[in-house]
Amino acid sequence: MFQEIPSLTMYTVSLTIPWVQELQLICEIPRLRILVLSNRPCDHEGQVFNSQQWCEESFPTLFAHRSTLQHIYVGIHYQLPLYRGWSREPSPHGNEIFEVVEVKEALLPEWNDRRSGDL
Amino acid sequence: MTPSSLHSHSAPSYIQIDILIIGRNRYVETPMDNLPLDLLRPIVENLADDSRSLLAVSLASRELRMEGQRILFRRVTPPTNKDHHTKFLTAVTSSSLLASLVEEYHQFDLLDRRPEEPFLGLTCRGLQAMVNLKILRLRTSNHPQSFRGCTFQLEALEWNDYPDVEHILDFLRTQLQLRTLRLYWKRPDLDTSGICPRLQLLHGDRSTMNAFLPGRHVTSIKWTPSNGELLNDSVDHLSREFNHIRFFSVGGWWGHHRLDILIPHLGAVEVFELGGLRSLSVPVCFKKFPL
Numbered sequence: 001m002f003q004e005i006p007s008l009t010m011y012t013v014s015l016t017i018p019w020v021q022e023l024q025l026i027c028e029i030p031r032l033r034i035l036v037l038s039n040r041p042c043d044h045e046g047q048v049f050n051s052q053q054w055c056e057e058s059f060p061t062l063f064a065h066r067s068t069l070q071h072i073y074v075g076i077h078y079q080l081p082l083y084r085g086w087s088r089e090p091s092p093h094g095n096e097i098f099e100v101v102e103v104k105e106a107l108l109p110e111w112n113d114r115r116s117g118d119l
Numbered sequence: 120m121t122p123s124s125l126h127s128h129s130a131p132s133y134i135q136i137d138i139l140i141i142g143r144n145r146y147v148e149t150p151m152d153n154l155p156l157d158l159l160r161p162i163v164e165n166l167a168d169d170s171r172s173l174l175a176v177s178l179a180s181r182e183l184r185m186e187g188q189r190i191l192f193r194r195v196t197p198p199t200n201k202d203h204h205t206k207f208l209t210a211v212t213s214s215s216l217l218a219s220l221v222e223e224y225h226q227f228d229l230l231d232r233r234p235e236e237p238f239l240g241l242t243c244r245g246l247q248a249m250v251n252l253k254i255l256r257l258r259t260s261n262h263p264q265s266f267r268g269c270t271f272q273l274e275a276l277e278w279n280d281y282p283d284v285e286h287i288l289d290f291l292r293t294q295l296q297l298r299t300l301r302l303y304w305k306r307p308d309l310d311t312s313g314i315c316p317r318l319q320l321l322h323g324d325r326s327t328m329n330a331f332l333p334g335r336h337v338t339s340i341k342w343t344p345s346n347g348e349l350l351n352d353s354v355d356h357l358s359r360e361f362n363h364i365r366f367f368s369v370g371g372w373w374g375h376h377r378l379d380i381l382i383p384h385l386g387a388v389e390v391f392e393l394g395g396l397r398s399l400s401v402p403v404c405f406k407k408f409p410l
Contacts, residue, residue: 025378026393029385036368036392075396 023058027066035062036083038075055086063088159186166190192220194254199227201238208245218248223255227279230259243267254299266290275299277322284309291315303345304330324348325376332360340364343371343394351377358384370394 026035055074063069073083154162163186166172170191177187192211197203204226211218224246230239246252252271258279266287273294278287284306291297297315301322304311311330318335321327324345331337337360344350354361354376361384369375370393378393385391 022378022393025382026391028382029388029391031387031389032391033389034391036390036394037396038370038392038394039396 023062024065027062027069029066030068032066032069034071034073035069036073036075038073038083052084055084059086156182156186159183163187163190188217189220192217194223195221196223196225199229201229204229205238205241208241211248212241212244215248218245219251221249222251222253224249224252225256227256227258246271256301272296275320277301279303288314300331301341302327302331325352328357332357335360336363338363339366341368341392342376343369344373344375346373348373350374351380354380354384361385362387364388366390368392368394370396 026032059072062072070088072086074086076082076084159182163173163176163183166176166187167190173187173191177184177191195207197207211221226242230236230242246255246266247268247270250270252269253273254275255271255273256275256277258277269290274296276291276294276297276299278301284304287302288309288311291300291311291314294315296317298317299320299322300315300318303323304326307326307329309330312334315331316335318331318337320339320341321331321337322341322343323331324343325348326345328340328342332340364385365387367381367385367388367390369378369381372395375393375395
């Protein structure tokens, strides 16, 4: 009597925003050595890039485009200062996850110097 | 357990000394007291990340107390709990020696707007006592007078309040050693030239950049736009200062400045952070077919 009706299910799929144009612009910085892409402190979804595959496919292009670029760090948590690191020379252990206490400490060696008592 | 088994399990003598040190709340002569300071200090320094052990060490002997407290009071970042801060501030206002040990202090969201509040007075007296303070992170509600009478020369200041900008400007005029400044500047009309001449690291919004970049040799910028900030204005007037920047971070809750405007000025940047990025989730409908 009742015909089975295919159910319509709503899925939420996280899509990557590639920011392709902005990444291309950033790669115009002539001495760029380290690029950090961070979702802190705003994003409550979890990661900057939900697609690791996209990173694996796209970052080599960035490395090729900007010969000075050595490392790309991508935020992987909206609260914790956790980043996945991608290097020009791939690590034998794959993409390493780094913990950085504060972005400023990742970016600003002066702060680290102060903290380690070198000043 | 028999006496013989106790004996067979007795620990080496140095362990017994450790137990003696940790177990007593009054000072006793221990073999550690005979160690010269040159040897003692690096041993205690190894406990710098272990405050529980440092507390135990500080209770062991007079010599160790000094060494333990020297580290315990060096960097004071208690949780946002008024009781913790009250105890700390009471300690430093009671002892100029302890106060002189403090090089870094953080206090967030504990001062309210009542000028008669006792905790405000205690904070002011505590800051005045910390004569060797180098790093201060303070988030308050309209209390720039916290700095009155302070003689410290800061190397880093994070100040998350801004209503009385003129008062903070007076304070900054006295800080000739300041190298790191985090501030949201709201008075572009005020003259900031010559203030903080040794600034190297600047964190703030566009107004902060306009006020504190020109004329300084800042090498690191963290540009976090404030609410309502225009993100497509020219930065040509800062082009000369941007030439010194090696570390550039941009972005936050309110987006980031247009990169096509910024990036032509970042010829010396080696580390670039694009912050405040958002991932995107979109609902997608899938038709679920019966297997």
